[in-house]
Amino acid sequence: MSKIFQIKETILMGPGPSSVSPNVYKALSSYTVGHLDPRFIAIMDEIKEMLKKVFKTNNDFCLPVSGTGSAAMESCFVNMVSQDDRVLILQNGYFSCRMEDMCSRLGADITLLKSEWGTTIDVNQVIKHLKDNTYDVVAMVHAETSTGVRNDVEKISKCIDDNTIFIVDAVTSLGTINVDVDQWRIDAIYSCSQKGLSCPPGASPICFSQKALNKMKEREYQLPNWYLDMNEIIKYWDGKQRVYHHTAPINMMYALYQGLKDLLEEGLEDVLDRHQNVHQLLVEGLEDLGLKFIVDKQYRLPSLNAVTIPDGIDDMTVRSRLLNDYDIEIGGGLGKFSGKVWRIGLMGHSARKENIQKLLTAFKEIL
């Protein structure tokens, strides 16, 4: 019999994946069943109901895409953005640049409103711009994983036209800060499993409003994407007769089921408070060490803490020591922040006091 794969436990405090809870590991390795097994259909239904609670929505269209967060992201754009659609992207980090990339592949007519990386989206600029311009789609990132900035989805949502589809990236926000799909009138939102939901990557929640579903149903062209065509996938996830589209990642769905169940049992608001509390501890500890946050206090995410790498300190040396000597992963900078910042994630099962203490102790010894 061949050797069984093993890997040492690491505290995942990077930009994701975050640490997986013991419960989720157990669920993940439960016996695989068929994708049309009535027991699995029941799990799918429960996942949908739990997602509605976590997204704070009455939208019935809530389901996990069979891929990682970027597949969920693409499923929103490819189903919502048609060729020549006028799309406004509010851009202040790596992931809103990815929005531009995806929309460009779809032949959209793109307008960018940029704010500096590390700052929040300038709401007044957006309000002013939307007074004079209309769009088919407006897209923004709620919690920018590359910079640790919280963008004000709530305020911006108030100036989105009734005829405009509002797409929001909640990859790093779902389960870590307040996300309110119905209050904020979000039409298409996507997240992932490996951050606030304490699961491994591989099954990624999306939620569409009725307006989004209408746009999808009225589509008169073939989507250039088969795997993420939600007009087809809905026939598997909804209704009495479940029509096979593709084989779902069964065990990843078990994991997601457990992650959602645990989150709701702890209580969504309590989970968000926990993130805020451990973030405070981290802020105090890092500031004691002289590390500087790149984001203004009022726009900092609890879930993603970006600090400037001090002068004379080598990025990779520190991160390798953390990983090899302390079994802790933190993230480096992405895009234009590469080599300049560290990104410390506090998400889901990683967002616990004991992890903050371990990281601060390690930092003290290394720096």
Next chain:
Amino acid sequence: MSKIFQIKETILMGPGPSSVSPNVYKALSSYTVGHLDPRFIAIMDEIKEMLKKVFKTNNDFCLPVSGTGSAAMESCFVNMVSQDDRVLILQNGYFSCRMEDMCSRLGADITLLKSEWGTTIDVNQVIKHLKDNTYDVVAMVHAETSTGVRNDVEKISKCIDDNTIFIVDAVTSLGTINVDVDQWRIDAIYSCSQKGLSCPPGASPICFSQKALNKMKEREYQLPNWYLDMNEIIKYWDGKQRVYHHTAPINMMYALYQGLKDLLEEGLEDVLDRHQNVHQLLVEGLEDLGLKFIVDKQYRLPSLNAVTIPDGIDDMTVRSRLLNDYDIEIGGGLGKFSGKVWRIGLMGHSARKENIQKLLTAFKEIL
């Protein structure tokens, strides 16, 4: 603490997913690490090397797509088929119809050569057709999961032009019957994890030839698909500097690593023999029960056994009893075979004598 998800073990003898081996379950629930962790990069490298052995190829481009088999399928088509490309699809089942669907979304100029469902592709017809016609792409399914037919990839490969990209679906063949990428000069091939490789669904191998890579590199337009753009993904899977594209489904990769490791330890040829041997047992048992195979002996897949549902027998009654009273799943018919055939899968960890005995005993009692 919330209740941990549990599900009863089921012997999976449908068209897939197939049963997962105990080793793989253990690997699957190993500790999650980061997608840029050097230990994970090493696992990726080992997976690539093992895939080369299983695909029987020297092609360096072998990697698992971050999704289920259909994502791997689409990654082949979307990277190989450009708008207006002349594409020949050899069609004799559900999954070659899906090829047509995907190519149609990409704006290809499609020609179909059809053979009846349940029969093998008419090789002479193909040879004759390809004497008078040239194509940018020829696509076919090796092992048709909807009918249990083996198509003769080897013979057809011999009449594929040097300028033509040859795409083969090996979803149900990889690890169950001989697949020889280099001998058969296949340019793009895709499979899945949940059949011959004894893993859950969620990480799906593909392999591209140099000719395929050249076509990809010479592309002068933006792919309408971000998640499956192999020109980008290769930067994460290859080379010294691993560039983040999307977060890989870490734990699914552990599973795939273990599934491949176990398969190669048993020995690829021994594994194929095992499939053939248990298939023989199943054939004898089912024929004793008076059940009739729909495929001629010489084109039958060992991995997917399609039999006609006897007159007067209700499909769902039998399958529900198998599932509820015997913990065995078999598959119903797909597409035009719906309600008319049962599909009995013998793949990977499911392809064991004890499972045949259990199924035959159950059938005897029910029928």
